[in-house]
Amino acid sequence: MYRTTFAGLLGVVFLFGVTVVSNGQAVQWEQKQVKTPRERLAERSFPNVTLTTHKGKKVKFYDDLLKDKIVLINFMYVRCDGKCPGTTANLVKVQKLLGDRVGKDIFIYSITLKPEEDTPKVLAEYAKAYKVGPGWQFLTGHPKDIELLRQKLGFIDRDPVRDADKSNHIGMLRWGNEPHTLWAGCPALLPPAKIVKEIGLVDWPASDEGALRKDARGGDR
Amino acid sequence: MANISKINRRAEKEKQQAAKNRREIVAAGLSRRDMIKMGLLTSAGLLVPMSGLSVRARTSAGRFYDSGSGSGPSSPPTRPFVQPFTRMTVKQPSAVLNPAPTAIPNAAAGEGRTITHQAFNQFAPTRFYEVEQRLANISTHPDLPVQPLWGFDGLVPGPLYVERYGRPVLVRNHNNLPANNGGFGKNFVTTHLHNGHTPAESDGNPCDYFTPGQFYDQHYPNVLAGVNSTHQATGGDIQESMSTLWYHDHMHDFTSQNVYKGLAGMYLLFNDFDTGDETTGFHLPSFGDGVSDDSNFDVPMLFSDHLYDSQTGLLAFDTFNFDGVLGDRFLVNGKVQPVMHVHPRRYRFRWLDAGPSRFYQFFLTDTTNLNQRIKFHQISTDGNLLERPVEVESVRISVAERADVIIDFSKYAGKTLYIENRLEQEDGRGPTGKVLPAGQGNLILKIVVDLPPIADNSVDPATITRFYGLPDKTATPRITRTFNFDRSNGLWTINGRSMDPECQEVRLRISKNSVEHWIVNNSSGGWQHPAHIHFEEFQFLSINGAPPPSTGLVLNGRKDVIRLEHNMQTKTFFRFRDFVGRYPFHCHNVVHEDHAMMLIWEIVDGQGDNITNP
Numbered sequence: 154m155y156r157t158t159f160a161g162l163l164g165v166v167f168l169f170g171v172t173v174v175s176n177g178q179a180v181q182w183e184q185k186q187v188k189t190p191r192e193r194l195a196e197r198s199f200p201n202v203t204l205t206t207h208k209g210k211k212v213k214f215y216d217d218l219l220k221d222k223i224v225l226i227n228f229m230y231v232r233c234d235g236k237c238p239g240t241t242a243n244l245v246k247v248q249k250l251l252g253d254r255v256g257k258d259i260f261i262y263s264i265t266l267k268p269e270e271d272t273p274k275v276l277a278e279y280a281k282a283y284k285v286g287p288g289w290q291f292l293t294g295h296p297k298d299i300e301l302l303r304q305k306l307g308f309i310d311r312d313p314v315r316d317a318d319k320s321n322h323i324g325m326l327r328w329g330n331e332p333h334t335l336w337a338g339c340p341a342l343l344p345p346a347k348i349v350k351e352i353g354l355v356d357w358p359a360s361d362e363g364a365l366r367k368d369a370r371g372g373d374r
Numbered sequence: 375m376a377n378i379s380k381i382n383r384r385a386e387k388e389k390q391q392a393a394k395n396r397r398e399i400v401a402a403g404l405s406r407r408d409m410i411k412m413g414l415l416t417s418a419g420l421l422v423p424m425s426g427l428s429v430r431a432r433t434s435a436g437r438f439y440d441s442g443s444g445s446g447p448s449s450p451p452t453r454p455f456v457q458p459f460t461r462m463t464v465k466q467p468s469a470v471l472n473p474a475p476t477a478i479p480n481a482a483a484g485e486g487r488t489i490t491h492q493a494f495n496q497f498a499p500t501r502f503y504e505v506e507q508r509l510a511n512i513s514t515h516p517d518l519p520v521q522p523l524w525g526f527d528g529l530v531p532g533p534l535y536v537e538r539y540g541r542p543v544l545v546r547n548h549n550n551l552p553a554n555n556g557g558f559g560k561n562f563v564t565t566h567l568h569n570g571h572t573p574a575e576s577d578g579n580p581c582d583y584f585t586p587g588q589f590y591d592q593h594y595p596n597v598l599a600g601v602n603s604t605h606q607a608t609g610g611d612i613q614e615s616m617s618t619l620w621y622h623d624h625m626h627d628f629t630s631q632n633v634y635k636g637l638a639g640m641y642l643l644f645n646d647f648d649t650g651d652e653t654t655g656f657h658l659p660s661f662g663d664g665v666s667d668d669s670n671f672d673v674p675m676l677f678s679d680h681l682y683d684s685q686t687g688l689l690a691f692d693t694f695n696f697d698g699v700l701g702d703r704f705l706v707n708g709k710v711q712p713v714m715h716v717h718p719r720r721y722r723f724r725w726l727d728a729g730p731s732r733f734y735q736f737f738l739t740d741t742t743n744l745n746q747r748i749k750f751h752q753i754s755t756d757g758n759l760l761e762r763p764v765e766v767e768s769v770r771i772s773v774a775e776r777a778d779v780i781i782d783f784s785k786y787a788g789k790t791l792y793i794e795n796r797l798e799q800e801d802g803r804g805p806t807g808k809v810l811p812a813g814q815g816n817l818i819l820k821i822v823v824d825l826p827p828i829a830d831n832s833v834d835p836a837t838i839t840r841f842y843g844l845p846d847k848t849a850t851p852r853i854t855r856t857f858n859f860d861r862s863n864g865l866w867t868i869n870g871r872s873m874d875p876e877c878q879e880v881r882l883r884i885s886k887n888s889v890e891h892w893i894v895n896n897s898s899g900g901w902q903h904p905a906h907i908h909f910e911e912f913q914f915l916s917i918n919g920a921p922p923p924s925t926g927l928v929l930n931g932r933k934d935v936i937r938l939e940h941n942m943q944t945k946t947f948f949r950f951r952d953f954v955g956r957y958p959f960h961c962h963n964v965v966h967e968d969h970a971m972m973l974i975w976e977i978v979d980g981q982g983d984n985i986t987n988p
Contacts, residue, residue, distance in 0.1 A: 182518070182519035182686075182687045188685060188686060190556050190557025190558075190683075190686070190688065191557070193557070193683055193685065193686060193688075193690070194557060194558075194693065197690075198693065198694050305694060306694050307694035307695055307696050308864060310861075310864065311697060311801060311803060311900065312900050320863065321863060321864050322863075322864050323863060323864065324862065324863025324864040324865040325696070325863075325864045325865055325969070327694075329693075333553075333554075333555065334555055334556075334557050334558060335555065335560060336558075336693040336694070337560075337627040337628060337968065338627075338696070338968075338969060339627070339872075339875060339970065340865050340872045340970055343872070343874075343875065347874070347875055347876060350875065350876065351627065351875050354560060354562070354627060354628075358553040
């Protein structure tokens with residue numbers, strides 16, 4: 154039961170109406186329930202905007218980058234004036250630890266907070282400088298779309314002054330498993346091995362407590 | 375129904391207007407100073423809650439966090455007060471557990487625990503329970519579809535444990551949650567008994583989680599603090615008695631999602647004074663059989679707020695909101711806006727704010743006479759009886775805080791009262807501090823005083839001059855430590871640092887049976903934090919530099935949550951004793967907690983450390 158297959162999960166649609174509710178409202182809701190929670194989450198939180206990768210390729214945020222994948226997402230910008238505390242360098246180590254799964258079922262996305270400055274060419278040079286491997290894309294796009302993504306993914310501060318300071322949005326790493334609607338986050342500067350174990354929490358069910366999370370529990374306790 | 379849709383249309387229009395106004399403010403490039411000058415922004419950085427600017431200025435609608443777009447959804451309409459209030463199901467013990475519980479973790483049989491019970495022999499359990507976390511299809515309101523929630527024993531809230539001091543119990547938790555989470559939630563769990571004086575391995579540490587198919591034995595000795603230290607001769611310090619506890623999932627990174635999905639319940643502790651029988655002890659209203667109108671006058675109430683998807687009607691969690699999530703539907707014991715019928719007599723209500731992020735200030739409102747100030751008695755804070763009852767007209771609680779109150783309905787025979795939340799809160803960061811006028815808050819529970827008169831053997835709380843005394847807080851601390859709750863680089867932090875997700879980084883070590891002073895501060899005027907420490911209660915030494923007011927006995931009481939309001943500075947007294955092990959200290963806005971506003975501390979047999987800013 155626990156090892157539900159990925160394909161099986163995709164086929165699941167919630168069915169209601171089996172339970173009788175006194176005034177018949179449940180029947181109405183059954184007819185309305187054409188969308189799965191996964192689809193509703195995508196509609197609410199993952200605008201399918203077009204972005205450009207550091208290799209110059211046009212991609213759709215949901216269709217091409219998230220759908221059916223485990224992903225790590227952070228926001229960054231190249232000319233950080235010394236404020237960015239080495240997040241990219243840390244994620245390079247995470248990528249190494251994740252090994253060949255990056256690019257296969259796990260993908261890393263770094264979205265620029267300064268799309269006006271960070272053209273695909275600038276991002277390509279940045280990626281090269283950090284020796285970023287395949288399966289990790291730096292993304293830029295129309296400022297309006299970038300801003301929409303930032304809002305929808307919650308890289309924001311309610312205080313408008315703090316919100317305007319882009320360095321306030323670089324500390325968090327979001328990760329999730331799109332088909333399993335499992336999303337959480339952690340500080341982007343955690344030790345790389347700990348980040349890998351964190352991501353293990355959204356690994357495919359068959360891998361639970363598997364590769365990414367061995368020794369995660371107990372430890373020296 | 376027509377009326378509701380009219381209100382919704384108005385709310386929608388207001389939202390659109392608010393969004394437009396905000397877009398214009400942004401487009402105009404106004405500086406913060408300009409905005410403050412124009413009265414659009416408070417000095418704390420909040421948009422002034424005037425109609426047409428804040429989407430919640432006039433409505434109480436929750437929404438997905440939209441940061442200014444103002445276009446977040448609301449729940450589908452639900453008719454208020456059309457379903458009955460329900461009491462929690464009392465948990466029944468099991469005669470035998472198979473396999474029998476063992477002090478050493480029974481990994482071979484599938485136990486997820488990794489640490490040996492430290493007090494299993496000293497406080498050998500005499501009562502055994504078996505509970506399972508599982509999927510449950512539950513109706514929260516007849517106008518909504520049946521919800522695929524996660525509940526203990528398939529109940530939301532979970533079953534009510536009714537326990538007594540001096541009777542150790544063992545609860546075997548089975549994780550039977552499905553892989554499919556229906557939109558949010560993680561099917562790994564760890565159950566925390568909130569403010570239990572519980573050995574660390576049974577406390578529900580966020581890293582002591584167990585996975586589907588596994589079980590975990592939790593040993594609750596139900597002993598008073600001091601039992602192994604300051605008050606061995608008396609079996610603990612009676613002044614440390616607790617009465618209203620709760621339990622909830624504490625899975626690291628996923629507590630907010632899992633608790634919102636239903637994994638929470640309550641746990642009562644009686645003793646020879648607070649007996650549950652109004653003819654004995656303190657003569658507080660009887661718990662009775664816990665279920666029937668004519669016997670149960672001591673009623674636990676778990677408050678939560680939900681947001682339902684406008685299209686599917688299903689409970690929705692805003693996964694990408696890291697400030698905290700608010701709902702626009704208010705539930706008591708798992709039902710949206712229920713109706714309770716009571717006798718014209720005294721009742722004890724035990725109020726719990728189960729979050730995830732909302733603060734409440736409860737008043738009793740008679741909607742036919744809004745000027746009436748209805749008084750009642752608060753008898754406890756965070757589940758601990760005060761020195762004596764305090765007459766109040768409202769009670770404010772933040773997430774995880776509890777307040778027991780006694781309300782005398784004999785004065786309101788034939789009338790209808792509402793429990794109304796009048797505390798304004800616009801987003802997950804905390805309330806604005808404004809208390810709304812009567813009738814303009816959230817009416818949550820309708821109470822109709824229409825059951826027939828019935829005997830009342832409880833005493834008038836106004837005549838109670840003493841419950842327990844307060845533990846001495848004059849002892850010299852071994853160390854004074856400081857904790858600043860803050861935010862940096864988009865992260866919630868304590869002393870600028872985040873939680874170690876493996877719970878292995880111990881930020882401070884405390885000598886067993888020692889006294890410490892903790893200075894706990896909120897560095898911000900923009901958000902509030904209900905800071906919760908596991909295992910030991912504290913007493914305030916000062917709040918914002920002044921000793922707690924002597925007239926407000928509530929702030930003199932023992933607590934386990936420091937409600938850190940804007941820029942608040944507190945100094946607290948702790949005595950750590952009896953058991954050893956690792957416990958968390960964290961923000962109980964569970965969204966903040968999941969975004970790393972937590973640290974691990976440890977009680978050790980040897981010498982603690984001298985770190986003053988852990």
